[in-house]
Structures are given as C-alpha cells and as structure tokens.
Amino acid sequence: MAVSLPRPQRVDVRIAVGSLLCGLALWALGLHSQIGRPLGIDWALVPMATLVGMELLRSSRPQLALAVGTLAVVADQFTAGNLASILMFTDVVYAAVVYGTPAAARRIPVTTGLVTVAATVGFFAWFREPEAVLIGAVTAAISFAPATTGVLVRNHREATAAAKLRAEQTALLAEMDRVQAVTAERARMARELHDMVANHLSAIAIHSTAALSLDDPKTSQDALAVIRENSVEGLAEMRRLIGILRDDSGDLEPAAAPTLDGLGALLAGARRDGLDITLDDVRDPQGPKLPAPVELAAYRIVQESLTNALKHASPGRVTVSLVQAPRALTVRVTSPYDDPTGPRAPGSGAGLVGMRERTELLGGTFESGPETSPMTEGGGKVWIVSVTLPVDPADEGAKE
Numbered sequence: 001m002a003v004s005l006p007r008p009q010r011v012d013v014r015i016a017v018g019s020l021l022c023g024l025a026l027w028a029l030g031l032h033s034q035i036g037r038p039l040g041i042d043w044a045l046v047p048m049a050t051l052v053g054m055e056l057l058r059s060s061r062p063q064l065a066l067a068v069g070t071l072a073v074v075a076d077q078f079t080a081g082n083l084a085s086i087l088m089f090t091d092v093v094y095a096a097v098v099y100g101t102p103a104a105a106r107r108i109p110v111t112t113g114l115v116t117v118a119a120t121v122g123f124f125a126w127f128r129e130p131e132a133v134l135i136g137a138v139t140a141a142i143s144f145a146p147a148t149t150g151v152l153v154r155n156h157r158e159a160t161a162a163a164k165l166r167a168e169q170t171a172l173l174a175e176m177d178r179v180q181a182v183t184a185e186r187a188r189m190a191r192e193l194h195d196m197v198a199n200h201l202s203a204i205a206i207h208s209t210a211a212l213s214l215d216d217p218k219t220s221q222d223a224l225a226v227i228r229e230n231s232v233e234g235l236a237e238m239r240r241l242i243g244i245l246r247d248d249s250g251d252l253e254p255a256a257a258p259t260l261d262g263l264g265a266l267l268a269g270a271r272r273d274g275l276d277i278t279l280d281d282v283r284d285p286q287g288p289k290l291p292a293p294v295e296l297a298a299y300r301i302v303q304e305s306l307t308n309a310l311k312h313a314s315p316g317r318v319t320v321s322l323v324q325a326p327r328a329l330t331v332r333v334t335s336p337y338d339d340p341t342g343p344r345a346p347g348s349g350a351g352l353v354g355m356r357e358r359t360e361l362l363g364g365t366f367e368s369g370p371e372t373s374p375m376t377e378g379g380g381k382v383w384i385v386s387v388t389l390p391v392d393p394a395d396e397g398a399k400e
Contacts, residue, residue: 006060015091016055023048023084033081040080047076051088058095063104066096073142090146097150098157109151112143187357204231259295260322263302267320270306275313277306280321290329294389297358298322298331304351305333305385313337313383328364329389337370337383355387364389 008016026032027045050072054065069092076085093112097105120136204227258266267277290298302320309318316336323330352368359366367386 006057008056009059012056012058012060015058016052019055019084019088019091020048020052023052023082023088026082026084031083033083033086037077037079037081039078044076044079044082044085047072047079048082048085048088050075051085051092054092055088058092059099062092062096062098062100065092066100066108069093086142090142093143094146094150094153097147098154105151105154109144109147112140112147116140116144258299259292260290260298263299263320266299266303266306270310270318273310275306275310276317278317278319280319283322283324287324290324290391293362294329294391297362297364297389298329298387300358301331301355301385301387302333304355305335308351308383308385309333309335314380324391327391329391331385331387331389333385334382337381355385359387359389362389 023045027041027048030041032041032044051069054069054072057065069089073085073089076082093108097108100108116136116139119139120133123135124130124133208227263279263281267279270277305320306318313335314337318333318335321330321332321334323332355368356366365388368384370381370383372381
C-alpha cells in the first residue's frame with residue numbers, strides 16, 4: 001500500500017527552494033565546511049538534497065523530518081560538507097519543536113542538551129585539548145539552540161492562543177449577560193405595565209358594562225365619571241412608564257415610583273370602583289423606612305390583588321393587612337371567593353405570575369389560593385394572597 005505524503009505548505013516550499021539555491025551556489029564556488037573527509041566533494045550534495053526534501057515536510061511531518069534530517073547531517077560529516085546543510089538542519093530541529101506534538105516539544109530540547117553535553121565531554125576526553133570544547137559549542141549551536149528557540153516560540157504561541165480563547169469566552173459571557181439583562185428588563189417592564197394599567201382598565205371595563213346594561217341616567221353618569229377617572233390615572237401611569245423607557249440616566253426607578261404612602265389613594269380608588277375594603281396597617285409609623293424595591297413590590301402586589309378582587313371576588317369585604325417585623329414585611333389580602341363561572345372583566349392570567357416574580361426577585365415567599373374562612377358568613381371561601389418580603393436592617397439604616 002502506497003504511503004502518500006502530505007502536500008507541503010507554501011512557506012516550506014520557499015524555504016526548501018531558497019536553501020537548495022544557496023547550497024548549490026556554495027558547492028559551485030567550492031566553499032565547503034570541512035576538509036580531509038573520506039568522501040569527495042560531490043558527495044556533499046546527497047545530504048544537502050535529503051535535507052531539502054525534509055524542509056518540505058518541516059510543518060506537516062516535523063518528527064519524520066527531524067529523524068531523517070539527523071541521519072543526513074551525520075552523513076554530511078563524512079563529506080566535504082555544505083553550510084546550507086547545517087542551516088537546514090537547525091531549521092528542521094526548530095520546526096520539530098514548534099509544529100510537533102507536545103511530548104516531542106518537551107523531549108527534543110532535553111535530548112539535544114544531553115547530546116551537547118556528551119559531545120563536549122567525549123571529544124575533550126578523546127583529544128585532551130581545550131579546543132575540543134568548540135565541538136560541543138558547535139553541537140549546541142546546531143541542535144540545542146534551535147530547540148530552545150522553538151520552545152520559546154511555541155510557548156508564546158500557546159499563550160497567545162490561550163489569551164485569545166479567554167478573550168472570546170469573556171466576550172461570549174458578556175453577550176450572555178447582556179441578553180439576560182435585556183430579558184430581565186423586559187420582564188420587569190412587562191410586570192410594571194401590567195400592574196399599572198390592568199387595575200384601571202378592569203375598572204373601565206366593569207363600569208362600561210354596567211353603563212351599557214342599565215337604562216338609568218344616574219348610573220350611567222356615575223359609571224362614566226369612574227371611567228374618566230380611571231382613564232386619566234391610567235394615562236398618567238402610562239406616561240410614567242414611558243418616561244422610564246426614555247430615561248438614559250441608568251436609574252431604573254424614577255423618584256415618582258409609588259410607595260406604601262400612596263396606599264390610601266389606591267384604596268380610595270378601589271372603593272370608588274365598588275370594592276368594600278378594610279385596611280389593617282399595624283406598622284409602626286415611627287419605624288425605619290423600607291427599602292424602595294420592597295415598597296414598590298408591596299404597593300404593586302396590593303394593587304394587583306385589588307384588581308383581581310374587582311374582577312373575580314364575590315360581594316363582600318376585602319381586607320388588606322400590612323405587618324412589619326424587624327426583618328420582613330408581610331402583605332396579606334383576602335377577598336370573598338365562591339368560584340364564579342367567569343370574571344367580570346377579561347384577564348390574561350399574568351397577575352399572579354407577576355406577583356410571584358416580584359416576590360422571588362426580592363427573595364421573599366408568595367402564597368395564593370382559596371381557603372375556608374370562619375370569618376365569612378356560613379364559613380364561605382376567601383381568596384388569600386400572602387407575601388413576605390425580607391428586609392435587611394442594614395439597608396433600612398442606610399435609607400434613613
């Protein structure tokens with residue numbers, strides 16, 4: 001079975017052709033590196049031609065090129081020699097370290113170093129002359145030096161490749177962080193939009209239905225008044241949200257973000273929409289101020305709970321309870337629930353999801369669902385929304 005050699009690279013062809021021309025020029029001029037060798041001048045062309053062939057394989061088959069090149073340079077010692085052959089051998093040693101396997105790159109410098117030491121000691125012991133040390137120096141120059149240079153170049157290339165890989169990985173991680181930040185911001189804005197607008201639009205839908213279904217001028221006039229009020233408030237909330245989107249200062253929540261101080265106005269609006277609401281706020285008025293994210297989350301959770309009560313709750317009293325412990329704020333909203341056949345206003349089902357997401361973002365706990373309450377007539381069911389938002393005392397002190 002025939003063995004096909006790989007196609008030489010363009011740079012290897014250039015090196016081989018240049019070396020061949022230089023070697024032939026030196027041979028034609030009669031410039032040789034050695035005298036008194038057993039073989040004639042023309043025999044120097046054989047090792048030179050062999051090394052030219054190995055230069056073609058310096059990148060694709062570096063270990064084969066080194067093995068054959070070593071035999072060729074040893075054979076060259078029995079001829080008149082050619083300086084081009086020596087230079088080509090040093091390049092083959094260098095290429096074997098740079099392009100060879102990691103094991104070869106570690107092994108070749110050690111081997112050439114041992115050969116250099118052995119040649120220096122051996123020839124010094126043989127000739128017993130200080131000049132014999134020069135043979136060791138020449139051996140080091142044509143074997144150990146190019147091998148060491150190859151190690152430095154290979155290490156530099158590997159360090160460059162590793163740095164490039166780290167840069168690519170950093171860029172990839174940065175892009176992933178950017179995508180996650182954009183996704184999180186979109187989800188946050190979606191929750192904000194839903195919580196701000198759903199309450200007003202639900203009230204508009206319910207009162208417009210009442211105005212259309214009842215042929216009573218007074219009822220229609222009251223319903224239109226409520227519709228106008230909710231439209232104006234919803235438009236104001238929408239403008240605030242658009243202001244957040246247009247703001248490029250990096251402030252995620254402008255100063256106009258709602259807090260629990262505005263809970264009274266929120267409950268008053270819900271009462272005008274037809275809900276019977278009781279507020280049970282047992283927080284200490286002189287206590288530390290809550291962090292802004294906790295205030296906003298609590299306000300939006302109460303707002304969305306009232307929206308759900310407006311759409312789904314049975315006639316009866318809705319209770320909003322606020323309890324502030326040293327490390328947590330508990331928000332609890334209960335409303336009558338008798339599993340009606342359908343809501344009084346259409347909904348997307350995103351309200352509970354948004355409340356849960358707001359709670360989880362702050363590391364709190366969220367519970368929601370129906371349960372039987374002895375406080376209702378006949379022990380009926382109520383819908384419970386219970387949220388616990390953690391409060392860091394250190395953050396509280398920073399807010400004062």
